[in-house]
Amino acid sequence: MTGRFxxxxxxxxxxxxxxxxxxxxxxYWVNRAVVLFDQLIANGQSAAVFLEFxxxxxxxxxxxxxxxxxxxxxxxVTNRLTSESELVVVxxxxxxxWRLVRPVLVFGIFVFVLGSILAHILxxxxxxxxxxxxxxxxxxxxxxxxxxGQFLHPSDGVTFYIREISAVGELKNIFLSDTRxxxxxxxxxxxxxxxxxxxxxxxxxxxxxxxxxxxVGERNLSVTRFDDxxxxxxxxxxxxxxxxxxxxxxxxxELLAASQETQTLTGATRAxxxxxxxxxxxxxxxxxxxxxxxxxxxLLGGFSRFGIWRQIIGAIFALILVQMITxxxxxxxxxxxxxxxxxxxxxxxxxxxxxxxxxxAANPTALRPRRGATQ
Numbered sequence: 001m002t003g004r005f006x007x008x009x010x011x012x013x014x015x016x017x018x019x020x021x022x023x024x025x026x027x028y029w030v031n032r033a034v035v036l037f038d039q040l041i042a043n044g045q046s047a048a049v050f051l052e053f054x055x056x057x058x059x060x061x062x063x064x065x066x067x068x069x070x071x072x073x074x075x076x077v078t079n080r081l082t083s084e085s086e087l088v089v090v091x092x093x094x095x096x097x098w099r100l101v102r103p104v105l106v107f108g109i110f111v112f113v114l115g116s117i118l119a120h121i122l123x124x125x126x127x128x129x130x131x132x133x134x135x136x137x138x139x140x141x142x143x144x145x146x147x148x149g150q151f152l153h154p155s156d157g158v159t160f161y162i163r164e165i166s167a168v169g170e171l172k173n174i175f176l177s178d179t180r181x182x183x184x185x186x187x188x189x190x191x192x193x194x195x196x197x198x199x200x201x202x203x204x205x206x207x208x209x210x211x212x213x214x215x216v217g218e219r220n221l222s223v224t225r226f227d228d229x230x231x232x233x234x235x236x237x238x239x240x241x242x243x244x245x246x247x248x249x250x251x252x253x254e255l256l257a258a259s260q261e262t263q264t265l266t267g268a269t270r271a272x273x274x275x276x277x278x279x280x281x282x283x284x285x286x287x288x289x290x291x292x293x294x295x296x297x298x299l300l301g302g303f304s305r306f307g308i309w310r311q312i313i314g315a316i317f318a319l320i321l322v323q324m325i326t327x328x329x330x331x332x333x334x335x336x337x338x339x340x341x342x343x344x345x346x347x348x349x350x351x352x353x354x355x356x357x358x359x360x361a362a363n364p365t366a367l368r369p370r371r372g373a374t375q
Contacts, residue, residue: 115184258273282330290350
């Protein structure tokens with residue numbers, strides 16, 4: 001009987017946890033997808049690249065919503081069981097709040113393990129891959145500049161046109177107008193061209209062409225024919241170079257070690273690296289604490305025909321308080337790595353709060369004044 005009830009309660013938690021996690025992830029994903037769509041599709045990238053980028057951003061989104069989804073699922077299930085008197089019946093058979101919390105604790109451990117896997121393994125890998133792909137896309141000039149039959153404006157005062165791009169990457173019939181200098185405008189035309197990768201920016205090598213330079217002040221037009229001419233595209237295209245690695249892309253072990261090489265690689269201080277590592281652990285612990293707080297708070301007060309909305313609101317405020325304390329502790333670690341225990345003040349406070357609430361639920365007369373004290 002007891003094991004069956006535990007499995008029933010745990011299955012309810014997992015089912016509602018999955019539902020709320022899916023809803024929250026979709027909300028975050030839609031917001032992220034709108035930004036990615038503007039950045040990628042509008043710049044000529046394919047739908048496959050768009051889906052790849054959204055998929056790589058999902059692990060971090062899931063990690064963020066896990067504690068909230070666990071809390072929401074626990075509160076919903078507990079509220080439903082209370083309103084349908086199921087918890088009241090079970091408590092009448094002798095189940096104390098300490099006994100009832102056992103499946104909640106198992107559920108919290110499950111959320112903690114899942115959050116840890118995401119924080120320590122999947123999120124760093126996905127963010128590192130996302131950063132690499134961002135650089136690759138930025139360096140791929142075909143998506144931004146090489147479009148057949150279109151007049152493109154990669155920068156103010158610059159117009160670029162290609163009639164045809166061959167299978168081997170040769171650009172046929174090039175037109176390039178550069179009017180960035182108000183006093184002088186230059187127009188390049190070429191039979192063909194090649195786009196070469198340079199040290200700082202790509203270079204457009206035009207072959208068999210002509211440059212027409214018009215001086216506005218002197219009203220003078222000069223024409224120069226060339227066999228080949230190199231035009232530096234620096235400043236025309238906004239490329240991204242991965243000069244530094246973000247701390248979020250490193251493993252937890254590297255962050256905790258915070259070696260001088262790692263600090264040079266990321267450009268971050270030791271305190272920032274250590275804070276990132278302990279933040280991962282602390283946030284995962286909040287995934288354990290959140291369902292305990294929600295369940296313990298809703299056990300207070302017992303059954304009521306008017307519902308337990310006061311307890312639900314109290315649980316929400318308690319979770320917000322835990323998150324605020326957690327953030328304050330993590331900010332303190334970023335200023336001084338030796339204060340790393342402060343990163344766990346929030347989860348510790350949340351755990352102690354859950355224990356206190358369970359004690360009050362198991363001893364409803366604990367806060368009531370004794371008769372002798374009131375006389």
